[in-house]
Amino acid sequence: MYEETILEVNAINKRFGGLEILKEVSFDVSRGERIGIIGPNGAGKTTFFNLLTGDLTPTQGTIAFHGKHITNEPNYKRTRRGIARTFQKNNLLEKLSIFENLLLVLQRKHGIKSTWFKVRNNRSYRALYEEAEALLETWGLHGRRNTKVENLSYGEQRQIEIMLGVATDPSVLLLDEPTAGMSQSETDYIVELLKNLPEALTLMIIEHDLDVIFGLSDRMLVLYNGHVLADDTPEAIRDNQQVNEIYMGKARVV
Numbered sequence: 001m002y003e004e005t006i007l008e009v010n011a012i013n014k015r016f017g018g019l020e021i022l023k024e025v026s027f028d029v030s031r032g033e034r035i036g037i038i039g040p041n042g043a044g045k046t047t048f049f050n051l052l053t054g055d056l057t058p059t060q061g062t063i064a065f066h067g068k069h070i071t072n073e074p075n076y077k078r079t080r081r082g083i084a085r086t087f088q089k090n091n092l093l094e095k096l097s098i099f100e101n102l103l104l105v106l107q108r109k110h111g112i113k114s115t116w117f118k119v120r121n122n123r124s125y126r127a128l129y130e131e132a133e134a135l136l137e138t139w140g141l142h143g144r145r146n147t148k149v150e151n152l153s154y155g156e157q158r159q160i161e162i163m164l165g166v167a168t169d170p171s172v173l174l175l176d177e178p179t180a181g182m183s184q185s186e187t188d189y190i191v192e193l194l195k196n197l198p199e200a201l202t203l204m205i206i207e208h209d210l211d212v213i214f215g216l217s218d219r220m221l222v223l224y225n226g227h228v229l230a231d232d233t234p235e236a237i238r239d240n241q242q243v244n245e246i247y248m249g250k251a252r253v254v
């Protein structure tokens, strides 16, 4: 882990009409941290992610990334700054191949206007192809580059989604339930994959599978009813009586 603070969330509050979904949430994130976010259904976890990515803006409070205020910046600007996310549901273009999905993401990352795959500028496209090929090699997917996403298993599709998130070179990757709906072997595969991501990459992971999240995190944030109930090491969270009583209905966490 590194000392450098990259993300500062200061007293954010989110209301939808009369409903106060997040209340005074404050949170600093350092480079390279692996942060697990847990909490009962409706606690505000996905809303919190949406505020970090710019899919929503807070009603009150501020968010800074690498010292710059991004509170009201739209999603695409934050992506360029290095905040990437994967979704609870697959967000891939299923009729396209793995390679084509990757090219589209890289095209966006480099700000190359969408010209589909017409070679408008040979040099930039060659570089794009080379970058895509190298990524496929790293992720062990070169042999399947032309496989259409719709022909992959659900677990493989989630793997591709994580690869696409990492391909944008983010400094923070937000993962919303990366193992939801997976078999045990697919879950084990994704956990290994996440453990092996570059250590400077900050991960924030929402996950209901407690074995998975305790295994991946070096810090855990427990959201309850829109506020931060606990922010601590996994060991301390396991022993936190309030977390056990409120989040787990008195059972000991894991």
Ligand SMILES: Nc1ncnc2c1ncn2[C@@H]1O[C@H](COP(=O)(O)OP(=O)(O)OP(=O)(O)O)[C@@H](O)[C@H]1O
Residues within 6 Å of the ligand: 016, 019, 021, 039, 040, 041, 042, 043, 044, 045, 046, 047, 048
């Ligand atoms: N756009 C919206 N308009 C109104 N209410 C919303 C909106 N988005 C979320 N909510 C409400 O905010 C609350 C928190 O939702 P959120 O999805 O952030 O919870 P969560 O902790 O991610 O839950 P889960 O674990 O079930 O995914 C819920 O009661 C939800 O219905």
